[in-house]
Amino acid sequence: MSAVSKAKNGGGFSALFKVSATPTPAMDDFDTVIINVGGTRFETARSTLGRHPDTRLALLDENSLEYGPKKREFYFDRDPGLFVHILNFYRFGDLHFPRDLCGPTIRRELDFWGVDMQHVAPCCWGFFQACFDNDVTLKLLRQAFDTPDKPQQGESGASKWKTSKSQINRFLEDPSSSAWAKIYSWIFGAILVLAIFVILFSNLDVARVPAKFPRNVINSSTNLKLQRFEKTDPHPALLAVDIIILIFFTCEFILRIFVTPDRRQFFKRFSNIIELLAIIPKWTVLAIGFIPHYDRYPVLYWTYCYLSISDTFRVMRALKFGRNYVGLKVLFVTLRASATEMFFLLFLMMVGAVVFGVSVYFCEIWHEETFSNMPDGTYWAIITMTTVGYGDMAPKTAQGRVIAVLCALIGVLFTGLSVPIIANSFDQYYSMARLLLMRQRMGFSLDSVKKAAFANTQILIKKKQQQKRDAAKVMPVLARWKSKIQSTPDQTI
Template identity: 35%
Template sequence: MTATPDRPQRQPMDSIDERLILNVGGVRHETHVSTLRNVPSTRLSRLSETHVQSRQQEEYFFDRHPAVFNSVIDFYRTGELHVPLDVCGAVVKRELDFWQIDEFQIRACCWRHYRVYIDNQRILEAYNTNLGIEHDDCSLDDLTGWKRFQMKVWILLDHPRSSRAAMIYGITSFFFVILSILGFCLETLPSLRPQSVTALANATSRPECDGKARDQMLRWEPNIFLNIIDIICTVFFTLELICRFTFAPNKLKFIKSAMNIIDIIALVPLYVQFVLNIIDIEYCYMSERLVFEVMFILRIIRMFRIFHLVKHYQALKILVCALRASTHELLMLLIFMIIGMLIFASMIYYAEREDVVNPGKTFATIPVGFWWAIITMTTVGYGDVFPKSSLGYLVGAGCAVCGVLMLALTIPVISNNFTLFYTHVRSRSEVPKGTRIKSPEEVVLEPIVTMQRKHSGCFIHKCVVRNPRNS
């Protein structure tokens, strides 16, 4: 229930002016009953009613945070809730929940500091959820027989940091990934580039393509050394994929994984080449340029195997999580870039026209202006197209300034998320093994749960009533 300052109801003069003492964390506060009634439906307002009914001079002790309570009692007096900036937001929220004060009563000047805690908590919850899913996927608890053996092998294959054997396997697998990518890059060198060879067809078994027999057919022969490397890597990746699928605890999730799909597609070119080399119709199909292009595109996919590095290098995993957490900011940046591209491309097209009818030579169409606007707003500036008129200079200057502002407003959010994740992971890695780190929800809810368990039906947590007259 939202706690807002309200005008207290009229009470007898003795009860309104009656005072009580609150001892919070060793700091004593003396206040009027009427002050605590200013914010109804809260813990202290109900305490004031109980105090008036008891008609005793009592001191109430609360084992709570004294610095935050200074802000709480000031809220009862002035109606403005300001929180201390040197106290963690989790502590402030815990105390506000205990005193049953709505956090939205915090003033705007302090809300930004408090909101940072909420945003960071939300981001770290998403990151911890991903860590929890990975931890649950590789849990050996309550597993026996084949399931336990399957999980052990899966941990070795998919979690390189789980053991020394898993690390050795991960390094070996990554070595073959690097070797495969290196072979793909080296085959673009002139001396190692695949050669197109014209082969003579057998007279007794000339293939017919489009109903016509061909005497000479075009074949694609790669470099022998690179071809051997490609075969070795393909055999390794095939065996690895079969083993990982066999021992995967969730086959459907394994098939849907993006990295596994990339691994499967990357294996296709060599097997397609092998099949076409052993059948007679290979001459017809291998002579088609479309097949060469498709094979080349499929071979490019092996470059994406480099993302296997995410398993070995934790900073890359943090970067991926930071990008996921910054989805809204990236979408906002994309929308801003599209709006700026449309506006400045149209403006530069009309600014660079030769006359009303004829467009300019550099910006002949607005789509050309799209390209210019993108490279200008991102401060790349290739220099292939640029304005030449005075009006075009003004449009170009405005485009560059707007691009800098767009990047300056959105990129720091991504870098802040990366810093937050990195600091969080470093702090977790310094915790001794076997120590469980409590989540912010557990820290906030633990005192309330303890209160309900130990003091069922009582609204005062750890309250000690002292009567000076009886002491």
């Protein structure tokens, strides 16, 4: 039975690389083994390779496919520079790798030689693990910086409508696709800023006029904010600008829905969800606002009140403009990649806030005017640990002030731990993002070069075909002229 059949029948890794359990007599005559890796010959003792019996090198014998009987050596077409570290693992028992190697390369070599990753030395494990973390980060960055594919001209089966959809989608989603796309992105940003200013100014008294249909549901005589809401409306000019801006964003959103290649992925994006929550409630608020005396209907009135909160999502729409900037995209990826560490720090902050909140409550239990309950103490601890310090509550006793000092120091320590993590990750991810963008641009440049080369080739082919057609037209004339010359008798002068 062959080694492959043994492996298929359950022999496992050892059956695949070792036919017999005992070495042949020919191999017993040698105390050393010669291994040729990529042209570099390594010589080591057979007992050294036997220290890790379940690996590829330990299972070598003269029946192995890699064995050359003429040179009496085993040949592997691998990198000899990496094999040095594999062989040192058999010699010394620890697996070390230099820092100039990347994690996937190391893992590929370990898989080939049958060495488990658990043998990597602790001093190299941190770097080894960081390489795999970088792979995960690169996947997140590729998703964040994924741009629509360029439409392929002349592609078989591709209709003009699909090509147009791809061009429009790229125009809307990728400002770097063309000069006009970049101009549109700046226009989009200007309208976005204008929309935010309209929201802010529409709340000022100078930008409001008496309501055409005053609302008298709450009818508060002391709360000026409620009076402004019920008795006044935004200025008609601001309302007109707001409607025009809303129409623009609505049309742009609908157009992006039609041209996107994957609608399911489109509606999973956070920015598109925010856009939807900003558009639909605003149209509902405008529709209710044009109904005379809608305050007489409680359902319409409270729907109008609650949906007016959608202005928050309209301000958050500014995050959508961040899709055009590398830094903001990298920041989102950094927060997403550092979610575990941030959650752990947040957990520590909450535990500390509860501990210090309960402690300061009991320390101040003899003072009725401070910390009337434990939730108030927890609120004070959170404000103190985040170094905000509103000053609305403060301990009066000596023991309470000691708790306050400890709370502030622990808060500074916790917040100080989170900042370097985010800063270092941001710096690392930003450099990766620049590399990805550079490779994308180089890829697009190569596409344009290939396209130009293809066009030049087509021009040359057309020229050759035209020359053949011209030659085909001339050949009959030349043939007749030649036959005429041959048929004419020679004339002597």
